[in-house]
Amino acid sequence: MAKVVIxxxxxxxxxxxxxxxxxxxxxxxxxxxxxxxxxHFVPSNPWVAVGWRGRKDTSFPLKPSxxxxxxxFIAEAAARIDPAxxxxxxxxxNVVPYDYLVIATGPKLAFDEIEGLGPERxxxxxxxxxxxxxAYEEYxxxxxxxxxxxxxxxxxxxxxxxxxxxxFILDSDLRxxxxxxxxxxxxxxxxxxxxxxGLAGVGDSKSLxxxxxxxxxxxxxxxxxxxxxxxxxxTIEVQNKxxxxxxxxxxxxxxxxxxxxxxxxxxxxxNPRGFVIVDSYQRSPKYHNxxxxxxxxxxxxxxxxxxxxxxxxxxxxxxxxxxxxxxxxKDSIEGRPVSTxxxxxxxxxxxxxxxxxxxxxxxxxxxxxxTWSKKGKWVHLAKVAFEKYFIHKMKKxxxxxxxxxxxxxxLKIRKVE
Numbered sequence: 001m002a003k004v005v006i007x008x009x010x011x012x013x014x015x016x017x018x019x020x021x022x023x024x025x026x027x028x029x030x031x032x033x034x035x036x037x038x039x040h041f042v043p044s045n046p047w048v049a050v051g052w053r054g055r056k057d058t059s060f061p062l063k064p065s066x067x068x069x070x071x072x073f074i075a076e077a078a079a080r081i082d083p084a085x086x087x088x089x090x091x092x093x094n095v096v097p098y099d100y101l102v103i104a105t106g107p108k109l110a111f112d113e114i115e116g117l118g119p120e121r122x123x124x125x126x127x128x129x130x131x132x133x134x135a136y137e138e139y140x141x142x143x144x145x146x147x148x149x150x151x152x153x154x155x156x157x158x159x160x161x162x163x164x165x166x167x168f169i170l171d172s173d174l175r176x177x178x179x180x181x182x183x184x185x186x187x188x189x190x191x192x193x194x195x196x197x198g199l200a201g202v203g204d205s206k207s208l209x210x211x212x213x214x215x216x217x218x219x220x221x222x223x224x225x226x227x228x229x230x231x232x233x234x235t236i237e238v239q240n241k242x243x244x245x246x247x248x249x250x251x252x253x254x255x256x257x258x259x260x261x262x263x264x265x266x267x268x269x270x271n272p273r274g275f276v277i278v279d280s281y282q283r284s285p286k287y288h289n290x291x292x293x294x295x296x297x298x299x300x301x302x303x304x305x306x307x308x309x310x311x312x313x314x315x316x317x318x319x320x321x322x323x324x325x326x327x328x329x330k331d332s333i334e335g336r337p338v339s340t341x342x343x344x345x346x347x348x349x350x351x352x353x354x355x356x357x358x359x360x361x362x363x364x365x366x367x368x369x370x371t372w373s374k375k376g377k378w379v380h381l382a383k384v385a386f387e388k389y390f391i392h393k394m395k396k397x398x399x400x401x402x403x404x405x406x407x408x409x410x411l412k413i414r415k416v417e
Contacts, residue, residue, distance in 0.1 A: 002028045002333045005088060005098035007078045007262075009034035009062050010042060012294030012318045013104030017071050018399035019326040020102075026070070028333065033088060033096060035077035037062055040129040041391050043315070043383075046166045046351065048132035049252070050139060050173045055129060058387070060395045069397040078105070078262045083269070083287045088262075100329050103276055103292040104322075107257035108264075114154055114255070116229035123229055123251040126162055135252065146179050147249030150234055152188035155225045156256035158310025159295075160189065160197045163254045164209065165350050171216045172353025180217075186246055187213065187220040188236055188253070190307035194220055198309045199346065200302045200366060202359040203373035212352070212375075223306050226253065239306050257310065259296060271298045281338045282325040291329065293321040302365050316347045316403035317364060323401070347403065349383040356380040 004020055006013050009032050017032045024030065040059045047053040066073040076090035081101070088096045109127055111118030118125065124138050125131035151167045153160055167187055174180040191197065194213065195205030213220060223239035234246045258264065259274020268286040270276055275298035277285060282297075284290040295318075299311040320342040328338035346364040350357045356379030362370040390402055 002099045004100045005031045006102040007033045008104035016322045023330045031072040033074045037075040045126040045132040049126050049135035101290045105260045105296045107295045108260045110256040110258045123253045142250040146182040149185045150248040150251040153254040155190040156308045168352035185218045188224045192305045198311050202361045203371045205373045280341045291325045294318045314346045319403045351383050
């Protein structure tokens, strides 16, 4: 009997658990370790931050869904991984043995790398459900005293999509409230140009997003490094332009990511920022029974940029990593050499309040077979529908190629247009 343990139960870890349980016969054990007892659909966070969604709309308890599928669940944070003994120690001291380990922890949010950054300091965040809920409470106070808004991403950030989304969603909500005229908005980013997104652009993303910012009176600073954030004031340094001080009544900045401590401290597993190094089979080159999927893995930036930027790991790519990992673990358990490789394609449905932009990059790194971006209300409707569909299926314990279906639908729309 093989013991397969998954650390993390979000959009990578939960599908991995369901897929492994479906692939392996009942003699093998699948266990999920998570620092939370609740699943939350992270792409909904920009909506939560303006009150368009609540916790009950985007979350469900993990234990009933997992145990119904015959998957063990431990709602404790992983504190230590011992690859020599093949053991995980949780934060409360429980020891969990494994034959195969799948790391799907997501990131550690590196707010501490910039003075004054983060929800416990002077900016809000939409990276977690708790942060998004706190952002909404701050937003309600802001509405009583509207003023300048700063939105964007910090240097070395890799998750730019939600920052763009939140800019457009906030703009849309303020217009509905007839308060937009009282709120100057500035977008701050380390990207060399608007629409770079850590991907060297996708299709005509630069022109498209610049146009949308101009249409909405959102100004921007690219090649920007955040120096510090004080209450009501952000100091940035823009390449070749020097320092600028940006006053704000409300500010949301996506931080840089790092690997979580339990993973980063394992010798030879990670790069200097704590991201797991994997081969083309999603497997650690040093520890062949350890696999990793999602935001926690190391990916070399597509290109060097004047201000460092990271590489995003989108849902479609994560789904492909999960599928490769589960099939390779099955092959290894059954004595066959691993052979399945992930196809790193990228798709992003960026909501803009009442419309949206779809980005498709296949493969993610250029040169690409498909590179395309398109605006339309159908994107907003598709994202809403996908949110409900994904949450429903995860709650029911169904593992299927969600993002692949979405990509095929988007490409059909592209063909028609």
